[in-house]
Amino acid sequence: MTPSTSPAQPNADVSADGPPQFDAAFRAQLAELFAWRRDVRRFRPDSLPEGALDALIRQATLAPSVGFSQPWRFVTVHDPDRRAAVAENFERCNAEALQAYSGDRARAYARLKLSGLREAPEHLAVFAAEATQRGHGVGRQTMPETLRYSVVTAVYTLWLAARAQGIGVGWVSILEPELVRRTLEVPESWSLVAYLCVGYPQEEHSDPELARYGWEARADDDEVIIRR
Numbered sequence: 001m002t003p004s005t006s007p008a009q010p011n012a013d014v015s016a017d018g019p020p021q022f023d024a025a026f027r028a029q030l031a032e033l034f035a036w037r038r039d040v041r042r043f044r045p046d047s048l049p050e051g052a053l054d055a056l057i058r059q060a061t062l063a064p065s066v067g068f069s070q071p072w073r074f075v076t077v078h079d080p081d082r083r084a085a086v087a088e089n090f091e092r093c094n095a096e097a098l099q100a101y102s103g104d105r106a107r108a109y110a111r112l113k114l115s116g117l118r119e120a121p122e123h124l125a126v127f128a129a130e131a132t133q134r135g136h137g138v139g140r141q142t143m144p145e146t147l148r149y150s151v152v153t154a155v156y157t158l159w160l161a162a163r164a165q166g167i168g169v170g171w172v173s174i175l176e177p178e179l180v181r182r183t184l185e186v187p188e189s190w191s192l193v194a195y196l197c198v199g200y201p202q203e204e205h206s207d208p209e210l211a212r213y214g215w216e217a218r219a220d221d222d223e224v225i226i227r228r
Contacts, residue, residue: 033164036206040168041113043120043199048167053122053198056167060158065150067135072154075184077123085183086175086195087117093174108215115172120197125180126155127190151193158196168201 022030057074065071077083094114101109117123128151140146159169177192210216 033160036204037159037163038168038201038205039209040170040197040199040201041116041209042202043116043168043170043197044202045119045121046200047121048199052165052167053124056158056161056198057124059161060154063150063154063157065135065153066140066146067138069132069135069138069140069147069150071129071132071134071147072151073127073129073186073190075125075127075186077125077184082183083117083123086123086180087115089175089179089183090115090117090172093176097174108213112210112213112215114174116170116197116199117172120170120199122198124196124198125184125186125192126151126194126196127181127186128193129187129189130191131187131189148191148193155194155196162198166200168199170197171195172197 053076060074061070061072063072077086098106098109128148130147132147155171162169172195175192175195180192180195181188181190205212208218211218
């Protein structure tokens with residue numbers, strides 16, 4: 001499906017019928033979307049439709065942000081030399097990460113595919129503009145890290161919007177943030193939050209790849225829900 005390239009903005013006025021009503025069928029599909037989101041590492045070479053990535057970014061900017069600061073900055077990376085530099089940085093960092101494991105765990109790590117940087121048709125770097133004056137500091141006096149948390153909500157919004165259109169996203173975190181910042185020549189006050197590979201997935205799975213390959217299992221509710 002070709003996504004709309006029109007800006008995704010809410011209506012200024014509430015319709016006479018009130019806010020939208022989401023029925024049980026929609027809620028079931030939403031739960032299915034969450035389950036099928038997945039972190040994609042294996043991409044087909046097909047390009048995205050013209051304007052598709054920009055439309056996803058516009059949807060991402062509907063995410064919540066502390067003090068309405070909107071600190072996200074999206075950098076689309078098309079230059080082959082810059083993309084190659086990021087891929088080489090990942091490969092070096094990944095080789096170093098392997099040294100932290102030994103025995104069976106090292107062999108398992110070596111088999112994991114942890115990036116699609118060489119295959120994905122689109123690269124998208126997402127930064128937090130730490131020095132932004134938008135929002136005038138509201139909500140972050142005691143927790144300035146909420147600027148970066150806000151950017152994460154935008155990343156997740158983009159991820160779900162992409163998945164709803166059959167587009168896959170892979171978050172590459174085995175990188176040196178400062179090297180990526182310099183490679184992309186963005187302001188020093190911007191902090192790298194996510195480097196994303198975007199494209200159509202080669203495979204479709206509802207389970208996380210790291211669970212499928214036995215690296216880690218999903219946590220039980222009693223491990224993550226604490227009641228006081």
